[in-house]
Amino acid sequence: MVDQRQQNERSQVTPEIERRCFIQAGLASAGTVLATSVLPSQIVSAAVPPQMTNSGANQIPRRPLAKTGEQVSIIGVGGYHLGSVKSSDLAVRLVQEAVDAGVNFFDNAWEYNDHRSEEWMGLGLQGRRDKVFLMSKVCTHGRDKKVAMQQLEDSLKRLGTDHLDLWQIHEVIYENDPDLHFAKGGVVEALDEAKKQGKVRFVGFTGHKSPAIHLKMLAHDYPFDTVQMPLNCFDATYRSFEQQVLPELQRRGIAALGMKSLGGDGQPIQYGVVRAEEALRYAMSLPVATTICGIDSLDVLHQNVEIARGFKPMSPQEMQALRERCRPASGDGHLELFKTTKKYDGSVGREQHGYPTIAELPL
Structure with a gap:
């Protein structure tokens, strides 16, 4: 292992x-x-975040999506939580209020919540599609190009659009994933084909488990536009994407998309380790284009919008102090269960790799 x-x-x-x-x-x-793992004293401070635009009063600032020429809001709406709310009416309202507040980055995936996430987001974006930068993910988990292209058609139909602004390979978390994705007839060929057909503008990949696997993907020297990964104030001292992957993305001019800014399920907030505003501000102070947030209520949406509107990047000294404060609770990775357990591993991916589903695992 x-x-x-x-x-x-x-x-x-x-x-x-x-x-x-x-x-x-x-x-x-x-x-x-x-x-x-590393000690806080060994951490190399990340470069300053990209210059923000659209940062007037009551506006959500935007940042460049690396070399694409696009500008995206510094917070994004995550698709997973959207599909788990109590009703489609609430999901639609969350999407519409987010867009109207100035959020323009929307995340989703073909497999989220038995496809409800894409369907409900599509309903919410009716009449607002041209105001957003829309991303979804392909979930082949090693299956071939044909499967990927069918999933793209499914996603486009559910989201009510004729193209995606960004299409990413979902959940690159298993050791053999890079080899499967780059194999002849694999999903990477689907990325190329989708761009050629004009159904996808930009491409990337995501994962939450291991920075080493992200670096194996990058070792193929494919021209990814984006890479999505966990970035938070707990990450830096344990199996760190911030320390190991982020510098390579900067070197290559690839846009970093942050996720899991609160540790995945907000556990550190519940334990009083850090406040939500501190955690989100730290994540947005890294050199990322956007920080994708799980939003499952109007209260959470309004809180995140206000944090984004009032955002001022932390100084390197503030970031270091927060890492030092978090280390006793985070140095072994137990506040980032997506790295250290199977809790966040998707069932489709586990099935395709021949592993038991989460429900089938012994307690």
């Missing part, structure tokens, strides 16, 4: 070699290992 190797084989490498590890396929296949 990669996690066990990470614990047992702490590589001693120079900063330049560490930066380049997994970028060359030869190094990746040789099993170069990244450190699982």
Whole structure:
């Protein structure tokens, strides 16, 4: 298992070699290992976030989506939570109020909530599609291009649109995922075909489990426009996407999309480790284009909109102080269950990889 190797084989490498590890396929296949955890004093501060525009009074600031020429709101609406609210009426209202408040980045995935997430978001975007940057994800989990192209048609129909602004490979979390995705006839070929057909403008990939797997994807040198990953004030000291992946995205000019700013399910907020405003402000202070938020109520939407409207980036000193404060509660990864457990692993992906579903696992 990669996690066990990470614990047992702490590589001693120079900063330049560490930066380049997994970028060359030869190094990746040789099993170069990244450190699982680091001390706060070892953390290298990330570069300053991109310049914001549209930052007047009562406006949600926007940032460039790297080299695409697009500007996206510094917070985005996550599709998963949208499909889990109590009714389609509430979901539609959440979408409409978010758009009207100035949020223009919308996230979704083909498999979320038995497709309700896309269907309900599509209802909410009726009459507002031209005001948003719409993303969904393809969920082949190793299946071929034909499956991917059918999923694209499904997503377009549910979302009520003739194109996606961004189409990402969903949940790249298993060690063999990069090889499956880049295999002949695999999902990466579908990305190319969808762009050629004009049904997709930009492409990327997502994952929440391991920075090493993200770097294996990047080692293929495919021209991704975006990469989505967990970025929060707990991440930096354990199997860190901020420390290991974010610098490589900056080097390549790929837009970083942050998620799980509250630790995945808000557990650190419930335990009093950090306040929601602090956690979200930290995530938005990183060099990301947007931070995608799970929004399942009008109260949460209004809170996030107000935080975004009043956002001022943390200084490096503030960020370091918050990491130091969080480390006793986060240094072993137990506040990021998406990294350390199977709780957040999608059932479709587990099934396609031949693993038991979460419900079938022993307690």
